[in-house]
Amino acid sequence: MKLTLKIWRQKDAKSAGSFVTYDAPDVNPEMSFLEMLDVVNEGLIARGEEPIAFDSDCREGICGTCGMVINGIAHGGLRGTTACQLHMRHFKDGQTITIEPWRAKAFPVIKDLIVDRTAFDRIIQAGGFVSVNTGGTPDANALPVAKTAAEESMDAAACIGCGACVAACKNASAMLFVSAKIGHLSLLPQGKPERDRRAVNMVQQMDAEAFGNCTVTGSCEAVCPKEISLDFIARLNREFGKALLKQK
Ligand code: SF4
Numbered sequence: 001m002k003l004t005l006k007i008w009r010q011k012d013a014k015s016a017g018s019f020v021t022y023d024a025p026d027v028n029p030e031m032s033f034l035e036m037l038d039v040v041n042e043g044l045i046a047r048g049e050e051p052i053a054f055d056s057d058c059r060e061g062i063c064g065t066c067g068m069v070i071n072g073i074a075h076g077g078l079r080g081t082t083a084c085q086l087h088m089r090h091f092k093d094g095q096t097i098t099i100e101p102w103r104a105k106a107f108p109v110i111k112d113l114i115v116d117r118t119a120f121d122r123i124i125q126a127g128g129f130v131s132v133n134t135g136g137t138p139d140a141n142a143l144p145v146a147k148t149a150a151e152e153s154m155d156a157a158a159c160i161g162c163g164a165c166v167a168a169c170k171n172a173s174a175m176l177f178v179s180a181k182i183g184h185l186s187l188l189p190q191g192k193p194e195r196d197r198r199a200v201n202m203v204q205q206m207d208a209e210a211f212g213n214c215t216v217t218g219s220c221e222a223v224c225p226k227e228i229s230l231d232f233i234a235r236l237n238r239e240f241g242k243a244l245l246k247q248k
């Protein structure tokens with residue numbers, strides 16, 4: 001395949017960026033999107049040019065680092081698929097592909113396609129955990145969990161923290177991410193003792209990080225590679241409202 005790539009190049013957080021056009025004349029349709037970028041980078045390095053900086057780690061859809069906007073859609077628009085799992089056979093020979101980083105105030109660009117997503121880490125630090133006393137290991141069956149609660153919790157736990165939901169939202173809202181984390185923990189008995197504190201602290205941290213509010217457009221759900229449901233946002237709103245009432 002022969003492709004034309006328009007890629008966002010930005011030297012560092014302080015510099016202005018712009019799109020630069022590259023030819024990719026020999027792309028194998030079975031390559032992943034990141035492998036295609038690797039090949040482009042090999043060519044740039046061979047010519048003594050600066051390679052394109054992008055994030056990746058697992059390259060199998062589980063770590064959430066590889067986020068980028070491809071032709072205007074976070075992760076490229078193939079349902080339930082991260083950029084690293086997207087293959088070039090989904091594009092057409094001769095196509096022009098535009099590649100840019102997540103665009104959100106809370107995710108400043110560090111370099112080229114890499115953004116700073118530590119705002120998500122700080123939201124998790126504010127309450128996205130379960131406190132456990134040290135001591136003997138409890139029996140695995142000592143704490144029964146209803147099957148429906150376990151399944152719903154695991155659906156939420158599928159969130160990989162990639163940030164596509166923020167990138168797709170016109171308000172740059174992080175509600176789908178936060179609701180997945182809160183849903184995952186508060187549905188399980190182990191997460192219930194801290195549920196009120198967790199909901200208030202995580203939402204307050206989300207606001208402090210300059211993420212926007214949710215206006216239920218559903219763009220987050222549409223691009224989420226783990227297909228996290230908007231229902232978790234409704235659950236979060238109930239959880240947060242109840243916690244505030246109890247605080248009064
Ligand atoms: S909710 Fe989906 S899009 Fe948002 S961070 Fe989690 S996996 Fe990524």
Ligand code: FES
Pocket residue numbers: 055056057058059060061062063064065066067082083084085160
């Ligand atoms: S590189 Fe880990 S999810 Fe894409």
